[in-house]
């Protein structure tokens with residue numbers, strides 16, 4: 001059977017580089033269905049980012065296999081692989097000396113698209129993420145707020161129309177109101193575009209709001225794997241502990 005474009009399959013994935021006392025990832029097996037959003041949730045240092053980075057080959061597992069759209073990542077042409085995977089990080093990675101439209105269109109420039117194709121696509125994407133091109137396209141990154149830069153980062157990750165979008169704490173540096181606006185924008189966009197998305201977050205509410213499925217990572221292991229609507233009512237001890245920690249202010253009130 002051939003795997004669907006946009007599926008991600010981890011099979012017995014481990015990451016235990018020399019010199020570390022315990023594996024950072026420990027025998028993780030998961031299948032992420034194409035077109036779904038999965039949140040990786042867990043405390044700092046649990047291995048979420050490391051697992052995410054095995055998808056685009058920034059981390060190569062020391063054991064097991066990762067398959068993207070059915071193709072093994074280890075040994076793949078990583079440049080080609082990454083063309084099909086958008087990547088959004090907290091720091092945005094926008095080039096400071098390039099306008100917003102050029103930053104957004106950069107993956108298309110690398111793919112050899114013409115200037116008019118690039119501009120048309122960049123403007124459509126800027127519109128999609130809530131940055132009106134007439135106002136923002138020619139600005140430089142420093143002329144945008146943190147939230148607006150993050151919107152541009154999402155637009156750039158989508159420029160080459162990848163099947164998969166990896167998001168590593170994309171809204172971690174934003175205030176709660178801007179963060180909520182960004183979450184709504186992203187949820188609408190993901191539902192409309194049907195991408196496979198993998199989101200690393202510490203934020204339980206963000207995970208439940210954005211994802212179909214929430215995977216709790218603890219010390220490099222899958223501690224729980226639940227549909228997002230089941231998280232708050234879960235009886236699993238480690239999930240309850242996470243929910244209790246988030247609810248402590250309400251409990252105290």
Ligand SMILES: Nc1ncnc2c1ncn2[C@@H]1O[C@H](COP(=O)(O)OP(=O)(O)OP(=O)(O)O)[C@@H](O)[C@H]1O
Pocket residue numbers: 017020024042043044045046047048049050051200202
């Ligand atoms: N290449 C590496 N070599 C050795 N240790 C590493 C390597 N990569 C990550 N680590 C360690 O692995 C652990 C997990 O890191 P990771 O960034 O995946 O955690 P995380 O759950 O994403 O944390 P955070 O939420 O703080 O970003 C950390 O202790 C980190 O220092």
